[in-house]
Amino acid sequence: MGRLEGKVALVTGAAAGIGLATAQVFASEGARVFLADIDGAGVEAASSAMNESGQSVIPLTIDVARGQDVTRMFRTIQADTGKLDVIVNNAGVNVRSDFRHLSDADWVRIREVNLDAVVRVARDGLPLLQASGRGSLINVASIMGHRGLRQLAGYSATKGAVLALTRALAVEYAAFNVRVNSISPGFIETAMTNRALRMPAIKKALVDRTVMRRLGQPAEIGRVALFLASEDASYVTGAEILVDGGMSASL
Numbered sequence: 434m435g436r437l438e439g440k441v442a443l444v445t446g447a448a449a450g451i452g453l454a455t456a457q458v459f460a461s462e463g464a465r466v467f468l469a470d471i472d473g474a475g476v477e478a479a480s481s482a483m484n485e486s487g488q489s490v491i492p493l494t495i496d497v498a499r500g501q502d503v504t505r506m507f508r509t510i511q512a513d514t515g516k517l518d519v520i521v522n523n524a525g526v527n528v529r530s531d532f533r534h535l536s537d538a539d540w541v542r543i544r545e546v547n548l549d550a551v552v553r554v555a556r557d558g559l560p561l562l563q564a565s566g567r568g569s570l571i572n573v574a575s576i577m578g579h580r581g582l583r584q585l586a587g588y589s590a591t592k593g594a595v596l597a598l599t600r601a602l603a604v605e606y607a608a609f610n611v612r613v614n615s616i617s618p619g620f621i622e623t624a625m626t627n628r629a630l631r632m633p634a635i636k637k638a639l640v641d642r643t644v645m646r647r648l649g650q651p652a653e654i655g656r657v658a659l660f661l662a663s664e665d666a667s668y669v670t671g672a673e674i675l676v677d678g679g680m681s682a683s684l
């Protein structure tokens with residue numbers, strides 16, 4: 434307990450899944466956490482529950498793909514705490530489609546949320562992380578940034594770009610004491626994977642391909658984010674951490 438005592442963190446996509454679990458882990462370790470999500474009711478409900486249990490969290494209703502929302506988000510954070518130590522760029526969307534049927538609208542939405550917004554949140558948030566003196570930026574990529582799967586080419590393209598962005602920012606911001614790392618989850622049980630996992634054949638195929646013979650839980654990503662956010666990772670920057678139950682290690 435208390436590994437993030439005195440720290441202020443922002444988690445995007447924090448109403449559900451990996452983002453919510455990460456926010457919960459951070460708050461339980463003493464951080465003041467901003468929960469940002471397009472699902473306003475979701476972050477309000479999550480924040481009420483966490484604040485009632487004595488944690489310190491603030492809900493922010495924002496669409497990370499809208500520049501003015503991101504500007505408002507950082508203004509609110511500055512007005513509230515005047516500082517920010519950790520950003521988890523987690524909000525993401527996925528559309529499954531055979532590549533030849535990937536519509537312009539779907540591709541643009543995937544790119545706007547998974548890549549453009551990650552760039553914008555990083556660009557606008559990094560000055561605050563720099564000012565903190567010991568900042569940590571964590572980008573949530575995906576095993577699909579490292580590997581391919583049918584019907585996920587557009588999603589893979591954005592996640593591969595997030596990996597490249599992370600490395601480049603780690604190089605550029607080391608001089609400012611900001612560490613920049615990515616986490617690439619494998620298959621985690623959340624709303625994003627829910628539809629596919631409801632099909633027993635798909636679930637079995639994924640479990641069979643996972644060395645640990647099970648799917649991951651959101652908190653198992655949250656705890657890796659905690660490591661990267663904390664002083665335990667003081668010498669870790671530019672790292673790509675695959676958290677996939679060994680799936681990518683196996684043929």
Ligand SMILES: NC(=O)c1ccc[n+]([C@@H]2O[C@H](COP(=O)([O-])OP(=O)(O)OC[C@H]3O[C@@H](n4cnc5c(N)ncnc54)[C@H](O)[C@@H]3O)[C@@H](O)[C@H]2O)c1
Pocket residue numbers: 445446447448449450451452469470471472475495496497498523524525526546573574575576577617618619620621622623624625626
């Ligand atoms: N679940 C997995 O197996 C898995 C695997 C690899 C990577 N990821 C990545 O992890 C991250 C979280 O995914 P998840 O599985 O928890 O998904 P999820 O669908 O459970 O949660 C995503 C959250 O992001 C929010 N969101 C979506 N668009 C937004 C926007 N424009 N602005 C603000 N918030 C927005 C949603 O409202 C939701 O609360 C994503 O970046 C995803 O690509 C997930």
